[in-house]
Structures are given as C-alpha cells and as structure tokens.
Amino acid sequence: MADTYGVLLLSCVRHQGTYAPVFAAHPDVEIVAVADEPDIPAWMHEVNQQFADEYGLPYIRNVPEALSRPDVDFVSICSEPTRHARLAIASANHGKHVLLDKPMATTVEDALDVVDAIDRAGVTFTFVNRLYSPAIQQTRAAIDRGEIGLPYALDVSFVSAGGLTTGSVEDFQLVVDRDLSGGGELMNFLGYPIETVQYLTGLEITDVYASAGNYFFDPHREHGVEDFGVVLLTLERGVIATATVGRTPTPNHPRGGEHTVRVHGSSGSRFTDEGRPSVALYAPSPAPSGFPPHSVVDVMISPLIDDFVACLREGQKPIRSARDGLAVIAVIEAAYRSIRSGRRERVMLPEANRKVTS
C-alpha cells in the first residue's frame, strides 16, 4: 500500500472547509486536486476555485477526468446534497474510495444506487457522521460492557441554536432550497439522531411519526421547508426513541444548542451532552459565557478521517457503511411522509438492506 493517500476534493460547496484542513494536516493524506462537474452554477465554481487556490492545486472542471488520475486514492465529496449520490457512484465506478458528506443521499432511490455502486466496486466508503465523538463512543462502550443493560428508550436532541449566523447567503440556500438540499432541517440534521439510535442499539427503526413546521426563519418559510421538528421512532423489540431536530434563533446559548443523548436501559440510564464539559468565563469583555473547550473537528471529524485512512491501510470497514446510510435516508423519507399524512409511517426498505451495522 502507498505510504500516503491522495484525496480529490470533489466539490467544495458544503463543509469541505471543515474537512480539507484535516486532510492537509494528516501525515498520510495528500490533497491532489479539486474537481467538479462543468455545468454547475458560477458561484460553485468560484468556491471550488478558492479551495484550489488556497491549497495550490489544479481545479478540474471534469469529473471523469479527475477520477481517472492515478494519484487519486479517495474522494471527499462535499457538493450540495442532491448531487451526493451521483458523484459517489461516479467515484466508485472509477475504483476510488469514497468519503461522502452527509446526508448520504436525499432519496431512498439514490441511496440504493450508492449501495449498489459501492458493493460492485468493492471500495471503502463512509458518510460523515458524529458517531466518533467521545460522548457516543463512551456511551456505546458502556452499553457494550453491560453497564446499563438492554436499552429500551432513547431521547436524542440535535438542535442548533443561534439562527442563521453561520455561512454565507449562498451557503444558506444549500439548506433551504430543495433542489440543492433535498429538504429542510430534517434532511439536514435528522440523520444524526437516527444514526445515533441505530449505532447505540444495533436495531432497525421500523416506524416513524413526525411533526414539524416552519417556526423561526424566513429563508425556510420562503422555500416551504421546515426549520424544526419532533420525531418519534419505533424500533425492533419494542424499543422507542425520540428525536428533536432543527435550528432555533435562541441567542447566547452557551453550548450552541442541545446535542444530547439519553439512553434508558434495563440496569440504568446514561445521559450525555456533546456541549459538556463546558467552561464558564466571567470577565468584563467578552460577556460572561460558558462553552465547551473542545471543537467538533477535534472530537468528531479528525477521528472519522483518521479511521477512514486507517481502514484504507488495513482493509477494514469504517463504523458506518453505505447500507447504514441507506437505512438513515429511509427513516428520513418516512419522517417526511409522516409530516404529510399526520400518521405513523412504516420505514420502507428492501429486506436485503434492512440490518444496520451493530
């Protein structure tokens, strides 16, 4: 195996700014080029060009050409979500390993195609998830040690507080414009609680009830997408879970919102808050605040990329597979059906694709 792995930044319109510095700093990774499809909007080309300039790389406006380069071992796909599947499939078809931003796809059909392409190509694949965080890993370890017994109820919250202050206006279109995002904040965020519930229980989510709406923000209202919602998940073995997801305007939230997991088990319960430990600062300036001393990149993204590279080296599988990503998308799809129908909806997945990685 090569000593270093060449990564192609395949579109940089979302989140690549978070991942690229981790690649750049990684001893076993070298960024070799930026690429994207030729017929995307001009502003996307500009964003891609900025990344190419920053890292002194060629920007290739031709995906098959970029994927044919022998120095590309894997791709980091950060297009708008509606193009995720297409770019992932093209990469797999060129024999490249795939690290795909979340959500893995925006429809079950697209996700199934990704699973097929990855299976056929036999390449290493994962999608960006938050499961590498110490909070989740320690909870999983406690469950594995039997400390809380058999989990029977979970409550997961992924609420981002502080409004629309992050990202440019163009960036925000990537969240609210269905043609780009595939949905609203449930498409954007619901995957995190779902993957958490699946990872901690190893159980399939069979049914979903969801209630959501547009409560806070004009961009969501203008595009007719939800900014907040509540989702109840029914799992195998009668296990139940709740997920609260969305974006709120809450100002000055010391932890940037609620990113919490509660697991109730037959021998005890375990509560985790991604925003803790938090450090409080009382000073004339800045205003008093409390904040977590760790960054999401340090505790979640770097370990995910480290594990991905280790899997390339060792020929192992990352903790989430394409099939796991499909299971996430199928639950999100059922949640949107439930919002429309006002009923509990069945998660629709072909039998062969049901079981999540335990």
Add this chain to the structure above:
Amino acid sequence: MTEGRFRIALLGCGSFGARHARAISALRGASLTALFDPVPTSAIELSRQFGVPAANRLQEIWDDPSIDAVVIAAPTDTHHNLTVAAASAGKHVLVEKPAALSIEQLTEMQRVCDERGVVLFVGQTLRYHPVPQAFHRSVREGVIGDPVYLNWIGNSRRPWPGGWSGWQSSRERSGGMLLHLGIHSIDLALWLLGDRPARVFAQGVTFGTPGLEFPNVVQITIRGRNGSNALLELHTNLPGNRSAFMSGRLIGTLGQTEWALNEDGVAFTDQGADLLFTGYDQSLRDELLHFIDCCSGKRSPLVTAEQALDALTVGIAAERSISIQDAVEIASILEETG
C-alpha cells in the same frame, strides 16, 4: 366561615391526601375541619395526626354547613361522584389531577359546579412549582417570543403506592399511566405553549413490571392547532434514591427557557444521581391559597375549564394512540363524545 377561617374537608387520606392535610393545616386563613376515607385506618391515622375528626359517612360532610370546600385526593374513579355530590351540597371543590376518567364525567362535573355556583378547581400542582412558573413568566413577559416547543421530562420513582392493591396500578381506576401521571406534563404543555391540541402520538414500553396493564415508560407528542409541538417523556423506573427527576426546555421564536440537569455522562445507577425536585410542598401551599382566593371570588382558577377538558382529552387520545399505534386526532375524540 367560622372564626373567619376557610373550612376544608379532605376526602381521601392516602399518600397525597396526607400532604394536603399537612399543607392545609399550615395555612393561617384556613382550617382542616373534617376528613373522610372509606378505609378507616387511613382516616384514623390522619385524624390523630392533625387533630381533626374523621367522618363516618360522607353525608356528615355534605350536611355540615360550616364546611366551605372539599379537597378530593381520592382515587380518580371517585372524582366524578364526589365532585357532583360536594357541589350539590354547595361545597367548592379542589379535585386532584386528573379531574376525571372521561370527557363526559368532567363535562358533568363542570356543569353541576356552574349550576350550584361553586368553584371547580383542578389541582395541577406543578403549575405552582417555581420552575414552570419561571417558564410561564418568560412567555408572559414576551422575552422568548411565541413559544413553539416544550420538551418536559418527568421521571418518578414511587408511582405505585400500595403495590398491586393500590388503585394507581389499575387502568380502570386510574385511567392508566398517561392520565394518572402524564396529565402533569400534558397540562404544562397546554399552559406553557398556549395552544389548543390538534393531534397526539404516543408510544411506550412496559418496563420491569410484569402484569402492569399499561406502559410505564412513555413518549408523547402533542401537535397544537397553531403548529406547536410538545414532546413529553415519562419514566417510572428511576433508579437511585430520589423520588422524582424533571427537566425541561421551552423554545420560543426569540429565545428559550431551560431547566437543564444534564451533566457529563450522568448515570442513573444504584449510586443514585444528582437529581433535583424541590419546592413541591411550597407549590401545594400556593395552590391551596389560590383555591381559597377563587372560592371567595378574588381570583379565577389557573386551570381553566377549557384547559381541564383539553388536558383530559389529550390524555385519552394518548392512551388510544398507544393502543392503536398511530396518531390520534383530537377532533375524532371530541366527535365520539358529541
């Protein structure tokens, strides 16, 4: 009123009746005048403790013109009959939650109390607790904007006094977990969100208690007519040595109020956990004072007749949602009752 004091009879001398007796006895402007329980030993115990005569028959209480009001802290399946009888005898009524087992029962209770000109006051004591009070103040004063989401977590540890002989564990007598305990959070949701209910979905697990007729771990979500969402979580299996654990957050269009108790990996194990639930006796006192003010016409009950009916309807809808494993429209429940 004799000696200028407001005279209260206590109906029901069980665990919560005892708390009422203690709270009433501590009030300067009121006195506990009589008490009744069909189980003589319960009545005798409280009678001795508080120096108050135990009535042998309810009729003695109805016939005593010096008694201004009754506090009904009896099993839920007795609420309707006791309220109707008390109101017919001209007594004001503070009835413990849930007010009744059915919409028909509560509607009749409200009708009779209206006709007799007495107060029907539903005891949702949690509304008087400092935390929900602070939540409500954040709404009232406009600092969090329009409230759109309430998440309330209620864990209790001793929900089944009396074991299998206690009425609490009987669906027929208590209405089930969602009416008996869920009504606390349901009432809070309606009050804090200020939205009337449109749809309910609930799911549950019966944990660790073979033979219980209903789930004792429940997740309920209420969608309001204005689109608000409440997510209420109830657990009855709290390990450790505290009797209850609650936390919550209320999100509005401008900000949010939260009562956050989550700490790093707090584990509820046999070691217990750092759980807080203080101020309940104070809440009960404030509730009784409010009740007395209502009886003298100075104030009106915090739980309106409409809210009492809405809370009961949501509880019934949630029970049904669990049994049919689907969402339940409030309108469908109301249609059935006419």
